[in-house]
Amino acid sequence: MRNEHSAAEKIKEISGTNPLKCMKCGKCSATCPSFNEMDIKPHQFVSYVVNEDIEALVNSKSLWKCLSCFACVERCPRDVKPGKLIDAARQLVVREKGGDYLKADEIPELLDPELPQQLLVSAFRRYRR
Amino acid sequence: MQELINRAKELLADGTVARVLGWKAGDLPYNPEPAYFETEESLKDFVYNGFCGANLSKYMIEASKLEGKTLVCLKPCDTYSFNQLIKEHRVDREKAYIIGVGCKGKLDIEKIRKQGIKGIESISGAEITDEAETLTIQTIYGEKTCAYKDAMLERCHVCKGKEHKIYDELMGESKETKDADRFAEVEKIEAMSPEEKFAFFQNELSKCIRCNACRNVCPACSCRKCVFDSNKFDSAQKANVDSFEEKMFHIIRAFHVAGRCTDCGECSRVCPQGIPLHLFNRKFIKDIDTFYGEYQAGEDTTSKGPLTNFTFEDVEPSIVAERG
Amino acid sequence: MSIETNEEFRPKIVAFCCNWCSYAGADLAGSSRLSYPADVKIIRVPCSCRVNPMFILRAFEKGADGVIMCGCHPGDCHYSTGNYYARRRMTLLFSMLDYIGVENGRTRVEWVSAAEGVKFSQTMNEFVEKIHSLGKNVRLEDLRCRS
């Protein structure tokens, strides 16, 4: 079990953002291309971190649905960067051994010959410890 | 010299001037001193030779308060100081009758001594009218010679020129003596490391005995009361017990005359400790020339001095750090 | 004798600030809670042109490790032209200090407007850091004044 407080602090540290700057305008959710596939919406990432409800955040579908396109980061008027928050939450999981979304041996089946090699390599680099 | 004395007698006799400000022989053959002559008779003691380095323009501050005109003998470089004093309302042009006297460079007894010439009894070849290139010196050890040039004051090697900037009449020939770069010494110091610079000035200034000779002779240091003597800055009457005191004194002195100093070199000439004080003034002159355009104090009597002037585009003080 | 090395070096820094721009800029830094080291002590003067080179030398004589002068930006002087004179004076003075071997980072001029609280704080942080890197001002300190 994660310590919720320290996990929230960790997310703030990794993302380098201050969620308290959020003015709840919703521009992140307005701009998100994956909005409909998410259970927790981008603007909610912020309140989940503020409220230190990290367990719910890391168990959400959204954690793996964010494309890291950073449109929300770019357009956030308050410099809160929800995309960075969710990315940090993902890092939190990835940094815990065995917490990976996919097991290594599941991957070959999922491989699509169309998939660029580069994407795989960078995904591994990013999400593997 | 005789011509000069004759002319002085004439002017005294016809009442044009009330007195003559010149030099009279001192107790040694190489130390003539500034003097007033009020009668034709007294002029027999008048001298003007290579050792008459003293700049008489500062004496005109007091002479301006006296009745009648004063005949003052000014060398070319002295006229710059006189102009500067006019600009600052310290002398009265109407009270001065200026005879611009010729100059073939002034002599520095220390330079002669440094060549090992001691026990001096008399010196010939120092006369202003003399064409001689060599000084012949009678000493208790016999006759010695020395090239005139080698005995010249440092300032004469970097002479501003032999043109008188202000005068009523000219008398006597001059000879160009400039053969060195005025800022060469300053540049040499500028090229040193901070430690070397500090050591250099520490060494020079630690000789200072705060006799105030530099201040008293300086035509720009003409304040009725120097800041170092008044209680306005809590700096009065301090003995120089630490090294910073002299630095402060000499920096401030140079700062106070910056833009006003004509580089007459009197400070260095009179320093009993032989401190090259002109290096401070010349540093300011060099900086002023590079930062704000060339400026020669005393060139005229009206231009604005560089420290009472500015342009919108002046360099920032950070230039000092930037140029390294 | 390692007294000096054991103790953290806390520089003495005098900042001359003109009343209209820089002092107000320092006030703004304060009201915006923009911190800078406590080593900086501000002396209020009406204008940067009030700063006499003697004050700066005096500070060094009394043991200051750095002296900074702040004024309105050139062109913005409350008295129209004061900082232009100050700029010439300080340029010449700093050049002279450099000439006699004082590390030139010990003196600085910065133009800080009343709106530049951030700049004021940044400038002071930088300056203190610079003085830290230069260390104690041993060259100019008047030994008698150490207490």
Place this chain on the structure above:
Amino acid sequence: MQRIGVFVCHCGSNIAATVDVKKVVELAAKEPGVVHAEDYQYMCSEAGQAKIQEAIREKNLTGVVVCSCSPRMHEATFRKAAERAGLNPYMVEIANIREHCSWIHKDMEEATKKAVILARAAIAKVNLNAPLQPGESRVTKRALIIGGGIAGIQTALDIADAGYEVDIVEKTPSIGGRMSQLDKTFPTLDCSACILTPKMVEAAAHEKINIYTYSEVEHVSGFVGDFTVDIRKKARSVNMDKCTGCGVCQEKCPSKKIPNEFNRGLNNRTAIYTPFAQAIPNVPVIDRENCIKFKTGKCGVCSKVCQAGAIDYDQQDEIVTQKYGAIVVATGFDTIKLDKYDEYAYSQSKDVITSLELERIMNAAGPTKGHLERLSDGKAPKELVFIQCVGSRCSDDRGKPYCSKICCMYTAKHAMLIRDKYPDTNVTVFYIDVRTPGKNFDEFYRRAVEQYGVNYIKGQVGKVIPQPDGSLLVQGSDLIDNKQILKKADMVVLATAIEPNPDVRKIATMLTASIDTNNFLTEAHAKLRPVESPTAGIFLSGVCQGPKDIPETVAQAGAAAVKAIGLLAKDKLTTNPCTAKSDELLCNGCSTCANVCPYGAISYEDKEVNDHGIRETRRVAVVNTALCQGCGACTVACPSGAMDLQGFSNRQIIAEVDAICR
């Protein structure tokens, strides 16, 4: 030796939380000259001031040091308090232990140490203070208003009604300002022109008001009560006395393709033009940059058709120099540029407009004669989307960190007006918060929702995507429903942030008035002196000080007028006694000081002096204290130290230096 009292303020916890106030008292009490030291919660309060006064009387204090907030805040307060207790006010000095200490340091020990040093410096200074007497200077009974919008007009009218001469300087060819561009005004929906035009006419007709349009302030010198201002009257190329305002020249002008600034560039104007029909003065100007006559030397049509012979191509700029006692800044605002907000497609689609542009479109005198239509194809929009907070409340570098204040209300107004006039048009407003503090403001907003059916969605728009069919796809969020919305719109209106007029920086510099990081002019005190600049004699009216709507602007304009009148009503002002003073026994009479004096305050006199028994006539510097402003340039220029500045003397500053370096 002085008898000094030291008073250390807690400022509630502002100081006391970081500075050990008791320790400061204890250590200050040991300083030379100090005979009394105490602390108090709020020194600036009446009780705090009473403590100072009591100590002055009981301990016969000759000097006071208050360790408190910035002297810019309460120096005057404490000096007045001391004066009431019989002490010369200039015997009071402030040690700034709040802005310069407690507010910036966190460590108590460190902050306390610094506070003690700051106190010492102030004590050392007071030890050398001398009582000073203020002088007097005259007040020119005339005010200058910079900016001829509603703020400037209102201030001018109020000052003029009090009987003082007022000049308005307006940059554009007509007074009226932003308000003249508006269609209707909230919350009463009366037409802007209907309420503004009478004010403009009143100002123009007022015998005490003189209006310089098409003019700019070029140079300002002097000080409170006695400013000298150069005003550049730009060449209008039309003789104001001859022109009858018939408008034929504008009809005939062949150069017709110049973006019309008044209509925000939505249509064109001619090279000779009046910005709008109700312009005051109703005299056109020739825009020389776009005039064929000025560009090529040929044309001259306007001159030919002008029956009054008013066209004057040779007119030159004219500089008018005038003296003023007070200056009011009323330079107003503009909307920010949207070049950093690509996501809203402002530069890609003609149908994405700013609210100010909508204001012109809705106006009967505007580019569409008041018909709501798309600028791309002239069709009436059926779906209209308003986006709030565009560039406002942004902490990134794209926008402004402040709330522009007026957008919520004007958007409700626009939405309501459109729903009223075009019931078939749907109106959606994306908002973050609806801010409606103001009389009848929330009621107004609720009417838009409840009565007019405006659809308010809480959420911001992420992007606007122009569609091939000419419509706009608005992608926004609905935070209440927790949904992302894709909405087709025919027109999008951006509530663009407002910013101070860009010229204000230049003007503030000339006036030496302070300005904040957002270019709003700073007030002397955010709460207690909101219409005055910290620079004496400069007053602030309207949006140049901060975002405001019309009623607030008018109220502030009146307040600024009252402050200006308060100044103009005085015959004389007491002047700052911290002036330069020359010690005639030390003065060389060298004129160096006069060369650097910006006020020409130094002259020279031949004066009989007695210098320790030597009697002589000397040329000495004399300072005119009415002219001297106390900058101190002369004190440093003076080589002998004869020139000193009262209140900031050489010895005082040196004492501070020594105290700090001790």
